[in-house]
Amino acid sequence: MNPITLTRSVSPPSPERCPNCGEECVESLRHCAVCSFDLGCPNVRAAHRPKETEGVSGRFRAARESSKARGVSAEFEALAETIENETHVVVAVSPILARSFLQDSKQLYQGYEKLVEGGSRTPAPQEFDSQRYAVAGKLFGHYAEDIRYGLLSINGRSLKNYGIVHIQLRDIAIKDRVSFLHENSYLFVREFDLKPDSPLPVGYRCSWLNKKELVAAKLESSLVPGSGKEEWARLLVNNGETRDRDQCVEAHIYGPFNSAAIENIEYENNGFNRQDRLDIEIIKDIFGHKKVSGWPS
Ligand SMILES: [Zn+2]
Known part of the structure; x- marks a missing residue:
């Protein structure tokens, strides 16, 4: 053992x-x-190097001091507790992908690189394909192909620009193999102007164990007196008009998972076309024994 x-x-x-x-x-x-x-998992080990955990803790302590100075200390402490106990990993997918995944218990959820390299999907247009490999390679090197992407959520919702079916994963399925990044990886690389030989900034990655510190440090400057979980959920997963304007704490899951890893499914409205609606009806049929709920339109 x-x-x-x-x-x-x-x-x-x-x-x-x-x-x-x-x-x-x-x-x-x-x-x-x-x-x-x-x-x-190498992504979790990377996030748990002492310099990384100390960097995250330092940012958390600074945010706590700032919250006291700004009169939002109670909100900050409550936010940290919510992040610790009530956040989960959610993956956004299209209705057709969700249906196929749920219908076939042998199917594994794979990332873009595995699908392209395995020959089961076409690459994105060259411009986006090369960006994708460059960003993932910067963060993970060769094991980028083992990473699946999601985000951390309070209310089971993800970013609709990535798909209108939002699959919340069971904590037990991912907590030992997930790491988190301060922001969407594209935006992170751009925000920090990371070049091929730039070191990654310290204190912006974490594991399941110290997610509270990373997220509270990120959101503190947006906290307002009297705010609660509903507002914090929107701060944590903030839908922009385009992917460039989305905000989230990105989750990096090492390795595949199957449909038994699903805790909950949320979907936005009933889809944009007839095929979406059919797929969502099938998803509800298959997953009906668990909670499946729609968002208010
Ligand atoms: Zn050995």
Whole structure:
């Protein structure tokens, strides 16, 4: 039995040396290159390096001080508690993809790179395809192909620019393999003007364990007196007119999942066309034993 698997949810490992064979770890490999011991997902280990966790904690402490100075200390503490206990990972997909995923329990949810490289979807137009590989490569290097994208949400809703069916994943399915980024990765790379050889800024990534600090630090400057969960949900997942104007805390899930990983499904209205509506009806039929709810139009 792998002892790290048992303890990972308490304290994710970021070992420099393999606990099994004692040899130096390759930071971007999940398994030890010598003995194949499971070292934990590389995105989680990267987010849990001491300099990263200290960076996030430092930003959280500064935000807490700012909230006191601005008279929103109670809101800040309540927000942090909400993030800790009531946020989940949500993935936005199209109705047709959701239907296909739910209809076939053998199907695994894969990321863009896996689908393109596996020959089961066409690449996006060259301009967007190259941007996608560049941004993912900057954040993850070779294991970008193992990352699936979602976001952190209070109310089960995601960004509608990415799909109108929003799939909330069970915490147990992702908490040991998910890391979070301060912002959508495209916007993050652009905001920090990251070049191929730029180091990633410290304190803007976290794991499931310290998501409270990352999110509270991000949202503090937008907190107003008397605000509550409804406003915070909109601050955390903020739909813009275009993807460029969307705001979120992006979730990076290492590895695939199947439909048994789903906790809940939300969808926006009943779709934009007849096919969407048919797909959503089928989704409701299949997933009817759990909560499926529509947004107010
Ligand atoms: Zn080893």
